Amino acid sequence: xxxxxxxxxxxxxxxxxxxxxxxxxxxxxxxxxxxxxxxxxxxxxxxxxxxxxxxxxxxxxxxxxxxxxxxxxxxxxxxxxxxxxxxxxxxxxxxxxxxxxxxxxxxxxxxxxxxxxxxxxxxxxxxxxxxxxxxxxxxxxxxxxxxxxxxxxxxxxxxxxxxxxxxxxxxxxxxxxxxxxxxxxxxxxxxxxxxxxxxxxx
Amino acid sequence: xxxxxxxxxxxxxxxxxxxxxxxxxxxxxxxxxxxxxxxxxxxxxxxxxxxxxxxxxxxxxxxxxxxxxxxxxxxxxxxxxxxxxxxxxxxxxxxxxxxxxxxxxxxxxxxxxxxxxxxxxxxxxxxxxxxxxxxxxxxxxxx
Numbered sequence: 001x002x003x004x005x006x007x008x009x010x011x012x013x014x015x016x017x018x019x020x021x022x023x024x025x026x027x028x029x030x031x032x033x034x035x036x037x038x039x040x041x042x043x044x045x046x047x048x049x050x051x052x053x054x055x056x057x058x059x060x061x062x063x064x065x066x067x068x069x070x071x072x073x074x075x076x077x078x079x080x081x082x083x084x085x086x087x088x089x090x091x092x093x094x095x096x097x098x099x100x101x102x103x104x105x106x107x108x109x110x111x112x113x114x115x116x117x118x119x120x121x122x123x124x125x126x127x128x129x130x131x132x133x134x135x136x137x138x139x140x141x142x143x144x145x146x147x148x149x150x151x152x153x154x155x156x157x158x159x160x161x162x163x164x165x166x167x168x169x170x171x172x173x174x175x176x177x178x179x180x181x182x183x184x185x186x187x188x189x190x191x192x193x194x195x196x197x198x199x200x201x202x
Numbered sequence: 203x204x205x206x207x208x209x210x211x212x213x214x215x216x217x218x219x220x221x222x223x224x225x226x227x228x229x230x231x232x233x234x235x236x237x238x239x240x241x242x243x244x245x246x247x248x249x250x251x252x253x254x255x256x257x258x259x260x261x262x263x264x265x266x267x268x269x270x271x272x273x274x275x276x277x278x279x280x281x282x283x284x285x286x287x288x289x290x291x292x293x294x295x296x297x298x299x300x301x302x303x304x305x306x307x308x309x310x311x312x313x314x315x316x317x318x319x320x321x322x323x324x325x326x327x328x329x330x331x332x333x334x335x336x337x338x339x340x341x342x343x344x345x
Contacts (some may be wrong), residue, residue, distance in 0.1 A: 023280075023285055024280050024281065025278060025279070025280075026279035028274070031271070031274060032267065032271050035267045035270050035271065035274075036267050039262045039266055039270075040260065040262060041259065042260065042261055042262075043261075043262035043266065044258070044259055044260040047260050048255075048256065053263065057262075057263055057266065060262065060266070060270075061266075061269065061273060062272045064274065065270075065273060065274060065277065068274050068277055068280055069277065069280060069292075070280075071280040072280050072281035073280070090270060090299070091206050094295075109261065109338050110260065110261040118254065120250055120251040120254065122248075123247075123251045125255070125258070128251060128252070128255045143252075144252075147248070147249050147252040147253065147256075148252045148253065148255060149256055150253065150256075150257035153217075155291075156303060160310050161302055161303040161305075161313075162305065163305055163312075166224040166305070168213075168217075171213070172213040174246055175213060175248055175249070178248050178252070179244050179245065179248050181246070182247075182248060182251070189240065191287045
């Protein structure tokens with residue numbers, strides 16, 4: 001069962017209630033602190049949903065503007081980071097529905113952490129980025145929302161405006177396509193996905 | 203062996219969407235079918251790699267925060283009365299979020315808010331026509 005990455009981002013420290021109150025009153029410095037603290041999270045979400053840096057920057061900016069406008073509506077029942085995470089997801093999916101994608105050559109984005117991440121045997125960041133980049137648009141967004149961020153199918157259907165059954169099929173096909181791509185890119189026959197036996201039937 | 207029946211269920215299994223009996227049936231098949239067991243392992247590895255990727259923080263472009271602030275400073279203060287155009291676009295955005303859309307053939311979607319908008323516009327035209335036509339009819343009707 002997927003553990004939602006919401007939990008990971010929710011562990012970011014929230015701004016103090018005094019800082020939030022100042023930002024809500026229009027204090028630019030207080031809002032800048034919020035932008036600086038959460039820009040990595042918001043940009044990461046936008047990049048993973050949209051798959052290129054130009055669109056991700058536009059959508060991340062839109063997410064922060066929505067945050068600014070909706071600050072008075074924030075209620076402390078949810079953590080601030082969870083609230084902003086969902087705003088970033090919504091802004092990115094809306095951007096995807098509204099704007100035509102800017103084609104860009106695939107390029108692995110820089111990570112905040114300096115050490116190479118552990119993603120699985122024979123799988124590195126460049127492999128994942130390339131595999132996601134090559135997925136058809138219709139498969140990529142639901143697959144990212146489901147398996148990168150662990151959203152429930154119903155929520156994905158509502159966010160993308162597609163029927164629930166269609167979303168499930170798209171995620172299943174996205175996984176199948178990723179599985180083949182990652183297996184093709186695998187490091188060696190004895191490692192992880194590359195070592196799996198090929199299917200004997202279709 | 204034709205495993206297609208079980209292959210279709212592997213995704214449902216990892217999503218926790220199979221019933222108790224279906225899980226037992228699949229697990230029994232997996233216990234003696236190495237190909238399906240391998241496929242289940244691969245799907246698990248893909249999902250694990252994607253989830254691990256989602257926990258990483260990507261570095262935003264240089265001076266991103268400054269660009270956001272430059273645009274945010276042009277915005278009205280949070281919670282202040284919005285200009286009419288912004289109020290309309292926010293309302294439409296809210297309706298879009300809440301009402302969703304109707305799927306059409308070819309993967310296209312018709313926003314429900316548009317259907318409601320067209321319905322209201324048609325109703326307004328019909329009522330206007332009826333009032334005008336009705337008044338003229340009354341004027342022309344001999345007493």
